[in-house]
Amino acid sequence: MESTNQGNSQDQSPAQDAQAQPIEQPTQPEVTPETAAPVEQPAAAPSGESLEKEIEAALGGQSLDEIMQEDAAKTKELAAEAAGDSEGKDPGEFHSQIRRGRIAAIRGDDVFIDLAGDELKLQGVVPAAQFDRPPRIGAIMDFVVDHIDEAQGLVFLSREGAISQANWLQLKPGMSIEARCTATNKGGLELELVGSIKGFMPASQIDVHHVEDLEQFVGQKMTGVVQEIDHKAKRVVLSRRQQLDKERKAAKDELLDEIAEGQIRKGTVRSIVDFGAFVDLGGVDGLVHVTDMSYTHISKPADFVKVGEEVEVKVLKLDKEKDRISLGMKQVKPDPWSLVEGKYKVGDQVEGTVLRTANFGAFIELEAGIEGLLPMSEMSWGRVRKAEDVVKVGDKVxxxxxxxxxxKHKMSLSIKASLGDPWVGAEHKFAKFSVVKGKVLSTTNFGAFVELESGIEGLVHISELSDKRVRTVESVVKAGDERDFRVIEISEADHKIKLSIKAIGKSEEEISAGQQPRDQKPSQMSSSKRERPKNLKSGLGEVGGMGLGGLKLEDFLK
Incomplete structure (x- = not known):
C-alpha cells in the first residue's frame, strides 16, 4: 500500500501533484475539555435586524468569505469535483462527513491514516501542521473528509475539521466562546475559532468604548458572545463587547455588595475629562475630581494621570442607587496641612513660589501641598493696578x-510685611511745612494723589492747587508730573499726608491762618434776630390790609 502510494507520487504530473497537495491550515492550539466545550451564559443578544444592519455596514457590501479566506471557495470546488454524485448538492456537505481512522505513518509534512470500514481501501492523509505535536502511531482519531482523489487512492482529511464539526453542532447564539484574531479588515476583526471555524467581529463590538487601532488585537485570543451563526456559509459573528458587558455586570454586582465609604482600592484610569478622571474599580467607574487628585494645584488632569494608568484611590462618597462613586487620590496620602501648625505661625518670614495670579492677588506655594494667598493690597506699600506688575508665575518671593x-487650609501672605512699614519715621522725614518733591500718580475731580517715595503717598486738594479759582485739577497738574509740594499736615499713624502747591513761599503763620475746617460755620455770623425796619408801608396805606381804599375790615363785616 505504501509502495503504491510512493510510486504514484513519483509518476504523477505537476497538475496532479498540485491537485493532491493537501490544503494547509493554520496551526491551532491543543484542544482541551475546557476549550472544546463552550460555557453557555445567559445574555440578551441584540435583535437580528439591528445586527444584520451593523454587519452589512461593517463589511461594506462584501461577503465575509471574500474578505477573510479566499481558499475556502477552493476547498469546496475540490470537494465538488471529487464527488461524482455531488451535483446539485451543497459543496460543503463533504465537511460534515466524519471518518474514524488510525494513525498509520508520518512522512515529512504528511500523516497517513488507515480509515476504518473503507471497502475501497483508500488511505487518508492529513497535514502534520494540524497537530500540536506528532501523533502516536496507532492512535485512533476522528477526521473530516475534505475531498477524495480516487485516481491516487487518497482521501484528504482534516484533523481540525473533526473538532470543527463537533463545535458546529454545539454552537448557539448567546454562548461565550474563545477565538483568535488572525487579521483585520475595514469593518472589524477576522477570527478563527477552535477547529478552523471562521468568525467575524464588527469594530463596534470589539470593546465597550470606541477602538481606533484594530491591529493591536491581531494574534490575540479573546472571548466573545455568539450573535449569529450561518451554517451554510460557515460564518460566526461574535461580540466581545457583549462579553465585556456581561463580565462587568457580574463584577459590578459583586463590587457594589462589598464597597463602602472610606475604603482604599486600586483602579485603572479609563478616561480623562476637564474636571477630573474616571477610574474603573473593576466593573464600576468612579470619578476623581481634579481637586481630589493632589494637594498641589492641578490645572489639567491629563498632566497628572494617563489613560490605562493604575492608581490607588479612596472611596469618598457612595450612592448605590444612582451608581455614583466619588473617589480621591490625594486622600490616600498624608495631608501636608496637618503639619502646618508646627512649622509655620503668624509673623514668620517665608519664601515661596508664585503658582498663578488672579485679579485679586496671587497664589504662592511654600512647599508641596501648602499654598497661601497674597492679596493685591499686600503686594506693595505703593499702589498696585494688577498683580502681574509686582509678581509673575515662577517668581521666588x-x-x-x-x-x-x-x-480650613487657608493662609494669607504679605510682601509688605517682609519689607517693613515705610511710614515709620515719616513725620521726621516729611516734616510739617517742609517742601518735598513728588510725582503725580493720578488725578480726581477733588484733587491729585502724589507719591513722595515708594509706599508713601499724599493728597493735594483742588483748593490747594492755586490761590486762584481752579475749574479742573488737570488744568494745574497731570499724572506723571514731578514738582515741589508743601507739607501742610501729616499723620504717621493714619498714613496720611496733606500737600499744597499754593502754600509754597508762604510763612507758617499764613498757612495756619489760611487753614480752616470745612464743616465749621463762619464765625462772623450773628445769632441775633434781624430787626424789622420801621416806617415801612406796604403800599396799602397806614391801615394796612389789602388796599381797600380807606375802608376797614369791620366795614365788610357789618
Missing part, C-alpha cells in the same frame, strides 16, 4: 505670614 487657619 519673600513674604510674611499675616494670617493662618490650618483647619
Amino acid at each position: 519673600r513674604l510674611g505670614i499675616i494670617s493662618l487657619d490650618a483647619e
Whole structure:
C-alpha cells in the first residue's frame, strides 16, 4: 500500500501533484475539555435586524468569505469535483462527513491514516501542521473528509475539521466562546475559532468604548458572545463587547455588595475629562475630581494621570442607587496641612513660589501641598493696578505670614510685611511745612494723589492747587508730573499726608491762618434776630390790609 502510494507520487504530473497537495491550515492550539466545550451564559443578544444592519455596514457590501479566506471557495470546488454524485448538492456537505481512522505513518509534512470500514481501501492523509505535536502511531482519531482523489487512492482529511464539526453542532447564539484574531479588515476583526471555524467581529463590538487601532488585537485570543451563526456559509459573528458587558455586570454586582465609604482600592484610569478622571474599580467607574487628585494645584488632569494608568484611590462618597462613586487620590496620602501648625505661625518670614495670579492677588506655594494667598493690597506699600506688575508665575518671593487657619487650609501672605512699614519715621522725614518733591500718580475731580517715595503717598486738594479759582485739577497738574509740594499736615499713624502747591513761599503763620475746617460755620455770623425796619408801608396805606381804599375790615363785616 505504501509502495503504491510512493510510486504514484513519483509518476504523477505537476497538475496532479498540485491537485493532491493537501490544503494547509493554520496551526491551532491543543484542544482541551475546557476549550472544546463552550460555557453557555445567559445574555440578551441584540435583535437580528439591528445586527444584520451593523454587519452589512461593517463589511461594506462584501461577503465575509471574500474578505477573510479566499481558499475556502477552493476547498469546496475540490470537494465538488471529487464527488461524482455531488451535483446539485451543497459543496460543503463533504465537511460534515466524519471518518474514524488510525494513525498509520508520518512522512515529512504528511500523516497517513488507515480509515476504518473503507471497502475501497483508500488511505487518508492529513497535514502534520494540524497537530500540536506528532501523533502516536496507532492512535485512533476522528477526521473530516475534505475531498477524495480516487485516481491516487487518497482521501484528504482534516484533523481540525473533526473538532470543527463537533463545535458546529454545539454552537448557539448567546454562548461565550474563545477565538483568535488572525487579521483585520475595514469593518472589524477576522477570527478563527477552535477547529478552523471562521468568525467575524464588527469594530463596534470589539470593546465597550470606541477602538481606533484594530491591529493591536491581531494574534490575540479573546472571548466573545455568539450573535449569529450561518451554517451554510460557515460564518460566526461574535461580540466581545457583549462579553465585556456581561463580565462587568457580574463584577459590578459583586463590587457594589462589598464597597463602602472610606475604603482604599486600586483602579485603572479609563478616561480623562476637564474636571477630573474616571477610574474603573473593576466593573464600576468612579470619578476623581481634579481637586481630589493632589494637594498641589492641578490645572489639567491629563498632566497628572494617563489613560490605562493604575492608581490607588479612596472611596469618598457612595450612592448605590444612582451608581455614583466619588473617589480621591490625594486622600490616600498624608495631608501636608496637618503639619502646618508646627512649622509655620503668624509673623514668620517665608519664601515661596508664585503658582498663578488672579485679579485679586496671587497664589504662592511654600512647599508641596501648602499654598497661601497674597492679596493685591499686600503686594506693595505703593499702589498696585494688577498683580502681574509686582509678581509673575515662577517668581521666588519673600513674604510674611499675616494670617493662618490650618483647619480650613487657608493662609494669607504679605510682601509688605517682609519689607517693613515705610511710614515709620515719616513725620521726621516729611516734616510739617517742609517742601518735598513728588510725582503725580493720578488725578480726581477733588484733587491729585502724589507719591513722595515708594509706599508713601499724599493728597493735594483742588483748593490747594492755586490761590486762584481752579475749574479742573488737570488744568494745574497731570499724572506723571514731578514738582515741589508743601507739607501742610501729616499723620504717621493714619498714613496720611496733606500737600499744597499754593502754600509754597508762604510763612507758617499764613498757612495756619489760611487753614480752616470745612464743616465749621463762619464765625462772623450773628445769632441775633434781624430787626424789622420801621416806617415801612406796604403800599396799602397806614391801615394796612389789602388796599381797600380807606375802608376797614369791620366795614365788610357789618
